Amino acid sequence: MSNKRPLLRQAAAALALALSCCAIGGAHAAATITIVNTNAPNIGFNDPTPVQPVGGNSGRTLGAQRLIAFQQAADIWGRTITSPVPVRVAASFEPLPCDADGAVLGSAGALEVFADFPNAPKANTWYPGALASKLARTDLATPGEAHIRARFNSRLGLFPDCMPGSGFYLGLDRKAGDQIDLVAVLLHELAHGLGFQNFTDEGTGEFFLGIPSIWDYFLVDIRNNKAWINMKDDERRRSAIGGATLSWNGERVYKVTAQVLAAQPNLMVSGMAAGKAGGSHDVGEASFGPQLGQNAVAGELMPVVDQANGSGLACTPLSPANALAVRGNIALVDRGACPFVTKARIVQNAGARGMVVMENTSDPVSPLGGTDPAVRIPAVRIDKATGQQLKSVMARRSRTSSGVTASLGLDPNKLAGTDLVRRIRMYSPEEYSPGSSVSHYSVDTKPNQLMEPAINTDLLHDVIPPHDLTYPLLQDIGW
Known part of the structure; x- marks a missing residue:
């Protein structure tokens, strides 16, 4: 019997805007990612505002272009991961925190976590719903629930108090210029929902409901080479704010890091x-x-x-x-x-x-x-x-x-962005940043990586080597 419980808090990774403003998976990689539009009529994905096609996005309304961009990101991930269970993403555009100089672009995370399900690689360990379902080869989600919840900022660039002039670029051709590439943001947030996130409370160091997450097996404090799974709560809390002292100790990432980073x-x-x-x-x-x-x-x-x-x-x-x-x-x-x-x-x-x-x-x-x-x-x-x-x-x-x-x-x-033994470092600023600390790569990777805590302007809509290290980390946790 699976041990599951909906998250008491959605483990969503918020993006604070900071503009620098070997095939993986094989030929048979495939999964179906279904977008569940949760917006009400005339808003978000259903916004009827007329727009002109842009950058390969043929939508004729703002809502249609948003949906086409989301499908583009979903297709990229669908070609990369494998799962016999379709992944459902409950998605919406809605107002998110922002001001004239910065904004939360989006947030996403697993709606449910599971432990001790059939075929679970590690006992007494939380896995995000989409990954747990893949490993169990059956859909573990509560009937009617999505695996991932994703929200995106509907006000960005459209209001004077929300980064005016810096809205989402809805094209598919990576030519965002001074705008913010929506496809890149979508790829980033989908990765969080697939499992690029920790369910341990980094602010207190406490395991969720007393159970570690698969993420905790791979986080290592550089100062003592100690993994989070072997730390006490306060050790984990202090490790999350240690500065440039937290690394990812996963074999898949380690093997390809030199192919990706400069x-x-x-x-x-x-x-x-x-x-x-x-x-x-x-x-x-x-x-x-x-x-x-x-x-x-x-x-x-x-x-x-x-x-x-x-x-x-x-x-x-x-x-x-x-x-x-x-x-x-x-x-x-x-x-x-x-x-x-x-x-x-x-x-x-x-x-x-x-x-x-x-x-x-x-x-x-x-x-x-x-x-x-x-x-x-x-x-x-x-x-x-x-x-x-x-x-x-x-x-x-x-x-x-x-x-x-x-x-x-x-x-x-x-x-760039690695420790002395070339393990990629994770984002662990001196001051704890909810939604950003620990569940992202370090900001000093070069070239910039998709899973840094902010979206950079030079991303290539890629999630695999030789350009990006997002998928290798997901492979480390079981994808």
Whole structure:
């Protein structure tokens, strides 16, 4: 007999908008994914607003185009996974939290979880409904229930208080431009519903109803190499907010990671005055300007100082002294007060060869977002501790020299977004983020992955290697 109970809270992964604004499965992979439209007449998927066809989407109403985009995402997943049981997705467009600068794009998760069902690979372990049904080879869902519940933001870009001008792009051709690619969002949320999510409460570390989820077997804290399944509640709680210290220890993902992820961008610090700051430092690369390559961009590191407290925001044209300091060198600036692209233009105009942005929180390194074709120098972000160390060793610099050399390039011995043994890291920010922490890949993967906690503009509607690591993780848990 199966041990099942509907989730007391829907384990849905919310996306906070952060625009960087080997065949898998074999030829016989196939599953049927059925979309159950739960919208009332004239709203959501039934919105009769006339629209023109766009990017291969032939729908003539807003609702029809939304449904066609959803079917596109469902077909991609249907060609990738295998299951004898059709997967039902209860879906709707409805108002979700948003403001003028950011929005929840969508949320999705399993409606029910099951343990100790026929053919369950692990006893006393929760599996999401769609996966449990596949493994049991029979539909375990409560009669009349879907396996997945998915919601998407109906107000996005259509109202002045919900990211005006940044609505969903409904085309199927990956040419979203400044809009948000709905198919990519749909692929992301369907993956959550299929099982790319944890049912353990990351905020408390408590197993759901005292039973671990299959996810807990693969989460490993890098600091002690201990799996979540073997931790106590408080250990799991602290592990979820450990910074860049949580990895996925699944064989399927590990085997193909090197096929998908690129070398880690880094800042190499050297020179007579480098002291303890010398060596390689991980960085978050900018979405604007030239991408880092094997031919590093190097120069003396020189801090911009334009604030009374000794920091440098570089939000207005540099003074003659600051311009002289950064000319032909790498400029170190502080985060805050203006967009990253503004800082980059300012130091570029002053003659800098590159820019390093120092984080102002204790969060792990993450990429620099923004778009500006006028930026022609590379830019990266470093964490707060590294920035403070660099400022300390440069305290006795001259007006034109620090004695600290900065080289912006790639570390060929490390893959972007992985730990020291090349396991992909999971998203575990210093401050717990409900719906995002733990159930996503780290934000510093390169190239960007579908299952990061935010949708990036360069996704390819792919869920398999050599472009993406979403399906290998689902294979690890049983797909």
